[in-house]
Amino acid sequence: QLAESGGSLVQAGGSLRLSCAVSGDTINYSNIGWFRQVPGKEREGVSCLRGTDAKTYYSDFAHGRFTISRDLARNTVDLQMDSLKPEDTARYYCASGRSAFCSGAGSLMATEWWGQGTQVTVSS
Numbered sequence: 001q002l003a004e005s006g007g008s009l010v011q012a013g014g015s016l017r018l019s020c021a022v023s024g025d026t027i028n029y030s031n032i033g034w035f036r037q038v039p040g041k042e043r044e045g046v047s048c049l050r051g052t053d054a055k056t057y058y059s060d061f062a063h064g065r066f067t068i069s070r071d072l073a074r075n076t077v078d079l080q081m082d083s084l085k086p087e088d089t090a091r092y093y094c095a096s097g098r099s100a101f102c103s104g105a106g107s108l109m110a111t112e113w114w115g116q117g118t119q120v121t122v123s124s
Contacts, residue, residue: 002094007118012086018079018118020094027051027070031100032077033108034068036090036120045107046092049077059106084122091117 006018020032030051037043047068048057056068067080077094097112 002096002113002115004092004094004115004118007092007120009121009123010084012084012122012124014084014122015080015082016084016120018081018092018094018120020077020079020115022075022077022096025096026072027075027077028072030096031102031108032070032094032096033100033102033111034077034079035093035095035107036088037093037117038090043093045103045105047079047106048102048108050102055102057102057104057106062106081120084120086122086124089120089122091119093117 001023003021010016033048034046035043036046046062049068065083070077093114095108095111095114097110100108100110103109
């Protein structure tokens with residue numbers, strides 16, 4: 001089970017830290033991805049973290065501004081978002097799956113489980 005938190009309203013240039021709490025499994029060997037979706041548009045991959053070695057992957061728009069990390073003690077995968085832009089406004093989701101794997105483009109493939117999402121709104 002996945003549960004996101006940390007979404008909020010923030011001004012452009014600001015920062016937010018999203019958290020994905022994982023229950024029912026440990027994240028040590030789980031590949032976890034962050035996605036976002038704007039109403040009327042397709043869901044897009046933001047970043048992905050590979051469980052075996054904590055290797056990280058980012059989409060082009062996230063590279064250099066967002067940082068994905070994990071906290072083994074809290075069993076969470078976090079997404080630190082800096083230099084936020086109005087176009088980052090979206091609902092952000094975390095996802096995983098038994099056979100899920102990170103793509104080089106910062107997305108998670110073969111997802112099975114999703115959280116309910118957390119809303120991020122960036123004002124100009």
